[in-house]
Amino acid sequence: MSDQSHEVSGVPLLEVEHLTMRFGGLVAIGDLSFTAMREQITALIGPNGAGKTTVFNCLTGFYKPTEGRLTLHHPVKQEQYYLEQMDGFRIPQVAGVARTFQNIRLFGNMTVLENLLVAQHNKLMVESGFSVFGLLGLKKYRKAEAEAIELAKYWLDRVGLYDKADWNSSNLPYGDQRRLEIARAMCTRPQALCLDEPAAGLNPKETLEMNELFHFIKEEEKIGLLLIEHDMSMVMEVSDHVVVIDYGRKISDGTPDHVKNDPAVIRAYLGEEEDEELPPEVAQDFEGENA
């Protein structure tokens, strides 16, 4: 597996080193290491229950990893952040790691625009003088709010929801909700965007649009994307780098083409070929039953 051709090159953005997560006796992730690059889409795939979402939860501070180091190289601030040491809410705020959820988590009773403004909370909080300037209605805050609305408008245009900006977000169709959640994450101005099954429940047309959106984010925003996805055609199409995990361990890592043909991956997804490795006595049992 160590031939050079399938190795992914680039500028490291997010380094996962020896990540281990245990829940009591259960090892959800065991000694997982991989590197996500800047301006690339890294897909995390694996069968159900392989621990993909757990990786995301560790990266975004919802879980504290049992062992391991998660390093984010911030390209703008030129700093390194050790995510495993940070409070959950500081990871998006300071290190710039945003995420979406497998089961969409929008602020249902708030409008689409309000959802995007909440995402810009920290910047607006400072601009509103922690509410003091805002309460007084100073110009400085009104200007900041106008800018925030501009950014929201930009992303609403991107995901095609501008006309529905004043809708209650819970009234949006499912596909729109998925895209709104991504727009909301982008409004935090992240450096790394973690997408947990963004195409789940979408029809083929919507999935295609989603692919285009990912390409746009990668190329225009110059950030790294991490993607959990079950739709293999999508994974193979959009990603630059694929990491396969099974039972919490990495079984393959490389370019999509490399991973596609890796016997370990095929075994994990499709199972072993039966005739090869059965011990003789078991094979005999089988024959006996069949007879």
Add this chain to the structure above:
Amino acid sequence: MSVQNQKLDMLSLLKESGLAALIAAALALPLAGFKTFDVNGTLTAETRFNWVLVAAVVVFFGRMAISIGQKTFFPSMGQAAGGAAGSIGDVINQNRTLLLCLLLAAVIIFPFTPMANRHSLDLAVYVLIYVMLGWGLNIVVGLAGLLDLGYVAFYAVGAYSYALLATTYDLSFWICLPLAGIFAASFGIILGFPVLRLRGDYLAIVTLGFGEIIRVVLLNWYEFTGGPDGISSIPKPTFFGLAEFSRSGSDGLPPFHELFGIEYSSLHKFMFFYFLILALALVTNLFTLRIRKLPVGRAWEALREDETACRSLGINPTNTKLSAFAIGAMFAGFAGSFFATRQGFISPESFTFIESAIILAIVVLGGMGSQVGVVLASIVLVLGPEIFRELAEYRMLAFGGLMVLVMVWKPKGLMSKRNPTVLMHNDTNAKQGAAK
């Protein structure tokens, strides 16, 4: 129709009503403004300008009501009122600002009408205290979604702060009012820090416990709080340090009626209380309306909707909740110090769990987060028991029945529609989704 159109509408409406009121006043001045009577054979006149005022006010609002009615129910006569002739709810929503202005005007004029007497003013003050408490708790429960069953504890902290500061250090009401707010807010923060990591039911239980702890401490710390005897002869507020409300002044302050050169009336004091609590309540309301549109207000609502998503967007949940808790507590503190100065006597009896329950019921019944709903619910919940007083022992039964009926009729509270804090498009077509 556009917002501008509506504004024009309102302007013309105000003009029309103002003109009608002016004519009514001119007519009423000779007709009702003077009363003549015979004193020892000579004809003397007594002025009755308040009657003129009443006539003008009645005509003003009457004219306005007629115009609104015409425009809403017979849209073809005036400009189209947008869509089909709506239900009462639509009528209220369309003329929201106007109705609120009318209501506010009525509330301000109320003490000067002949309806105002000691009893009605007292009752109005009583309702307004609950309106203010409801608005305060609305920040915590309605906006931030933190179920607080011990809100009355902060009310008690405010009341005792004022009572103790005023009786021990002779501080004036106007100095104690902000202090009481600060004390109550600090208690909110002290309670909030360990507790706010809890969610939902657990938070409710802990706040309930906290409320009881405060009451029990007040009851048993005899040397400090006077225990069950309470604190009596709490000083009344002065008229902004300029005058006081008594027949003859003391402490170097002139009596109120002499300062303004009007006749002494025992009602002045009650009117002052009325306006004081009205102002405090309106401050609470304006503050809430304003802060809802600020980042922190949106973060509160977002926390209510989904705390996990908030964390993933970099919002510090603890600080955000704490700010809601502290600000809610601060308004309870203001209300508490008003309560202490109005009653002149406080004891732990006034701060039992049932008070918290009533305030919470006001917020829930009114519709979580709705400011107008709180007013309606306070009127129902506070005046209800007064109206049913005739029913004697069946009073609470009737009251309970009424609450059940409201909840069956409007399960989300009287006013459950949420207004967005910011709009991208101002025309109504794009709002279909929001209106659903």
